[in-house]
Amino acid sequence: QPLSRGPHGEQPTPYAAVVLKASDIAALKRKPYRAALVMHTSSDFSSALIAGARKGFAELGISVVAVTDAGMDPQKQRTDLETVMALKPDLIVSLVIDPVSGAIAFRPVVAAGVKLVFISNVPQGLVHGRDYAGIVTDDYLAMGQTAADMLASSIKGKGDVALIYHAANYFVTNQRDAAVKQALARYPGIRVVATRGISNQQDGEVIASAILTQYPKLSAIYAPWDSIAEGVTAAARAAGRRDLKVVTMDLGAANALDMVKGGNMAGIVSDLPYEMGQTVARMGGLALLNRPAPAFVTVDAVRIDSANLSTQWQRALNRELPAAVVQAVARKGAR
Amino acid sequence: MQTSTPAAPATAQSRVRDWRSMLIYVVFAGLFLLFAVTLHERGFLSENNLMNIARQSAMIAIMAVGMTFVLSAAEIDLSFGAVVALAAVTVALLLPHGMLVAVAGALAVGALCGLVNGALVSRIGIPSFLVTLGTAGIITGITRSVSALQSVPVDHEVFAFLFGSGDIGPVPVLFLWMMLVVALGHVVLRNTAFGKAVLASGGNKLAATYAGINVARVKMWVLLINALLAALAGILYAGRLHSARYTLGENDLMMVLTAVIIGGTHLFGGKGSVAGSLMGALIMAMVNNGLILMGLDIDQQLILRGVIIICAVTLTSGRLRRPRR
Amino acid sequence: MQTSTPAAPATAQSRVRDWRSMLIYVVFAGLFLLFAVTLHERGFLSENNLMNIARQSAMIAIMAVGMTFVLSAAEIDLSFGAVVALAAVTVALLLPHGMLVAVAGALAVGALCGLVNGALVSRIGIPSFLVTLGTAGIITGITRSVSALQSVPVDHEVFAFLFGSGDIGPVPVLFLWMMLVVALGHVVLRNTAFGKAVLASGGNKLAATYAGINVARVKMWVLLINALLAALAGILYAGRLHSARYTLGENDLMMVLTAVIIGGTHLFGGKGSVAGSLMGALIMAMVNNGLILMGLDIDQQLILRGVIIICAVTLTSGRLRRPRR
Amino acid sequence: MAARAEPRVAGCRSAGRSSKGRTMNSLPILKAREVHKQFADSPVLRGVHFELQAGQVHAVLGSNGAGKSVLMRIFSGILAPDRGQILLDGKVHTFADAGAARRAGIAMVHQELSLISSMTVAENIFLTRWNDGWTRFVDEAAMMRAASALLSRYDIELYPWQTVGSLTRGQQQLLEIAKALSGKVRVLILDEPSANLTAAEVRLLYRTVKRLAAQGMAIIYITHRLRDVFEVCDQLSILRDGRIAHTLPVAATSAQAVLTLMTAQLPSASWPAVNVPADDTAPLLQLRQSGRQQAALSVRAGEIVGLSGSGASAMLEAIFGLQALHGYTLALSGQEVHVRHPSEAIAHGLHLLPGDRRRAGLVLGLSVSENILLSLFDRLSTALLIDDARGQQIVTGLLRRLGLKTEDPGQQVRQLSGGHQQKVLMARALSTDGRILLLDEPGSGMDVQAQSVLWQIVRNYAAQGNAVLIASSDYAMLAALCDTCHLLADDGIGPPLAAAAGQQALLGALHGTPCQP
């Protein structure tokens, strides 16, 4: 059951509940609709999402005319939006970096009658149904809670842990990090001895090394996403802490491999970016047909351990588990 | 006694010189034509899109004017992105106390940053690269804690209109700001004693000193001017986005440096052209715009932007044949 | 015949010079003491933490050696972060075909990038700032599409041991790599004809040309060396993180430039010291480490790092009194 | 700085050495055949034929901008000729770069000193050798020893570990020669080697050149001092209108004849002070040693005062506010002043023409007119903007006065010949309308005619009630031009040597002082 609520307290709708009828699809295919994706940045997450959206749009006969990457800069995102408007799209899908400035940036888009589907977040002041079709998001509260649960169970509910959080103003990571912290408070045996901000994803190892120096008895570290977790496991290796547990969000091959090989990685929480992309496409389809669409759609938070890795990997990212990880799984199975 | 060089060739030489510095316009025109033809279907030439390019280049151009002065004087300023953010946050926080207060406050904050940079560079003699790297960190840290990493909303219609969001007729106010700053910068660099002092200080510091130019003071001023223009850019960002946030400007450094250097200003000083920087800004904005309109994915955009930069500068500054000095 | 400079001033002068360039060691020692005292409780002096600093400075130092050559020759290389990522991804992708193939492949890729940069700078004569800005985009675009933005796992114990993760006794392999590269770089820059040619080309290009030094070839080589060291850094990143991804190295440029310039190398060429760059790298790593151990949040870290950089360079390169020309 | 003050110049030397080490009809070691070179549309060389024999010291003369340096840069592989051939030992050679020419045995001392100021003397000397093998290990100690040996072989008193930036111009010039002579050299090209040397250094130069020629080296010697020609050269060529107009043995000619061939006039032997009314107003410039009543040096309106000896340049720079003035106080028009920056000096009506035009004088990337007006822009501005028309007017006027009328003021000053660059600096000094000119080696690099024009200008300037202080190592010029001279020694400014007794006496006094060897 999804946990997160919409920006105005909307009840979440599971992504599977967003469906298009065959007649809708036919109706969409009759017109040459054009969609543009105005993204926040590029990452494995966003490319899986874009892949899902492209697939979904293709099934609906909607062409994707532009994809942009704002490099986490709201000003660039506004610029991108203005540029994309020159292509006269019928639909824009966007992950808004800054809901405050987004309020102004999207005003002309709304005024031009372009349909909008948002990911994760919505610009301030926009009204569901009138201004935009809906939000598709990962269930960030559930993700945070799941991560906390995995962390707790990996150390059997007892011990000192450290949290690394994203020291930046970014809705999704902020929500997830806060949820982890909140959920951990419910475990009486667990003490959060250090919380350290990170603003630059390359610094995972440096920060984790310092934490491990300062708290040699630490049992586990939470890292906000996969590339940071790679640094954290590197720090654990360097410090000779084979017993340290690491939990993170978002799938990455290196972390998966470490987990399968019984390294420090105890568990990963993932959302379903590919499904998100497809859902976004379906929401877009509804919007183009002026159908009501649910205000707040979530995809599941998935708890991934070495047992369910292969299946969940495929489900989340819609691609094969990398060969190196498959081999490691096989080796493990053989043992 | 006869000097052997006849008059005619000398003018021919200056013609050659002019021809070289005209190349940036040729490159601009060429790229424009290229995009106009290939992206005709995709709305590149629509009035709306041309206005987009104008608006987008305006921000780059305003920052590029200040950087043109800094580079011409053989200095560099890595802190200006941080000043952009601090000024934007300041103006947004002060707006409830009135527009004039807010704008004056933000400019004062910018001036203060510039003075600190300038004093450290010209009084203590630390290389500006390190000074401004240090102050960039300090300023960003301050902006982050002042704003608590939150976006500060701007809710002041007049301010937003005047500083970045308005249009007068079909012309964006931003464009007018740009024209004002560029025109002023151009005249100051080319036609005032200060401009000549900047170029001389950057070209040969010792010779400038012997000629009676106070090089330390020049360095102070260029860093101050740059910080003031960064603050103006921050104010305009706040007006344009109706909000301010600590990340503003953080990606602008490379973009601005590129625009300035494509425009013919030397990274190591002594040569600078505000008009060239304007062209550089227009080219950068136009390329960004065109690549998105082409519908390329981001990897392809990166690659193609790199190729375009290299080709453009090969034309404007390359020798295109084996060097033979 | 009398030449007017008596012996005493000359030696006094060189003593002053040496004293100046020793200051970086003083600054390092001072900071170390400062942290040792204030962070004693927090484990700054623990063997573990000193190893942390050694490992972290190793990466910076290796990249800084290449950049020392580039800056000494009055060039710059903005693409080296992109080469780090491309080499890391290449080595990780090729590892299933064997370690030697993978390492050779990654180095070859690095060399190719360096050759392209070098050819564009030295043959066509485009400023290296623009060339490497362009190639940085191209290389990053390639890395992103080759890796599809995914992290590529490294599953090769021997490779990981040799390139970044292993320890021989108490000494991290990474540290040995650093010592090797720094020692080689130091000797090459100080004690070989090539090193002198690099410094001469950066110090006075015209004089170097008149002296028969092939300045174009020097520029080619420094860019090649830098790209090769960037590739090595990429390989070491892959070995250390057991993975490679396109974002590696993207934040290293400023860090590395800072280390090199704090170490006494001139941004505008002609003066360079590999030993200084090593000290710069150690200082940067130590400051990072110390600030985190202090338990400061990011804002405070930024501010304090800025203050430390400015104070450190005030000591090493500032005049600390009124400039006289 | 030519013949004017030394009547003995014209033919005083029987070129006794001229046939030694050289057989008239042997194959020329270096030869230029029909060499053409032009920059943009302006032709500089238009078919140069030139021959150089082993053991010969061959003077190349010509007015500023005649193309002497360009021709030499072609010989030494730095420039490629547009047309024509360079033959070495009768074989056509095309040098890819300076390194190639150097390996073939051609070494050049450039008019613009080309030393790396951040490097040591030894490193600079060996700069030319390093290009043969980049992987070669540099043994610091051996390099110092070798440099030391080389320097002492040519009696140059420099220390190999000194940083070049701290040397005087003269020392740098000698170092350049030592640098050129390191390694195997068959053809040595000297482009105005005597321009910045003191009398003693010039004697060392002559000795060295003669010795090298005696050893069979072929030497091209470019100069504007006719005295050099008659001291050390056996053959002379005159470059005019892009061609070698005349080549003749030195023994068979005279200074007057040479000047005629160059279509220049023999400059008058002196410029008598017009009238210096002994007024009771305070001298325009005075240096007073602390605690002394009598001024150590004073320059009255209408006077030209010379300053010679080690530290003369530094003294001018100190007066101009570029460094601290130790041991003296400065008074302008009787008023004691402390000048802390050149801008203040200029405000006081001073102007300094620096001795090192490339390092301290010109901003090479700026145009001729910008360089001329550099000190004037502040005052040229009306309503903040520079009055371009007035600027151009001033520039044109100054260029005309200095005989530079054909050069395009918009041209980059980098492209001018050395002598023309010097004129640009002089133009700047005259542009400010100050009342006191400080001139450091003002005639350096200017051709005979231009110098004679220059001295006339300086004289006229003084005659209008201004003051001039000249630092120079050219005693002949000082004796001819100055009203008073001072020698500068380690213990400070020497007593005035008045010109009243006549030029010869002054010259004798300059030469005869005990502090000169």
Ligand SMILES: Nc1ncnc2c1ncn2[C@@H]1O[C@H](COP(=O)(O)OP(=O)(O)OP(=O)(O)O)[C@@H](O)[C@H]1O
């Ligand atoms: N790189 C260049 N670009 C353009 N013109 C040049 C360049 N180098 C030299 N010239 C021109 O060639 C002409 C000859 O210059 P050159 O330096 O050979 O004169 P010179 O005979 O050595 O004079 P001087 O006695 O003043 O040194 C000058 O008019 C100069 O402006």
Ligand SMILES: Nc1ncnc2c1ncn2[C@@H]1O[C@H](COP(=O)(O)OP(=O)(O)OP(=O)(O)O)[C@@H](O)[C@H]1O
């Ligand atoms: N920047 C400097 N650093 C150190 N010593 C200097 C510097 N400039 C000048 N000197 C020293 O000061 C003394 C006087 O120099 P100055 O240039 O005045 O002598 P000069 O006789 O006029 O030389 P030149 O023949 O080059 O004109 C010299 O011993 C010189 O080495």
Ligand SMILES: [Mg+2]
């Ligand atoms: Mg010349």
Ligand SMILES: [Mg+2]
């Ligand atoms: Mg002197």
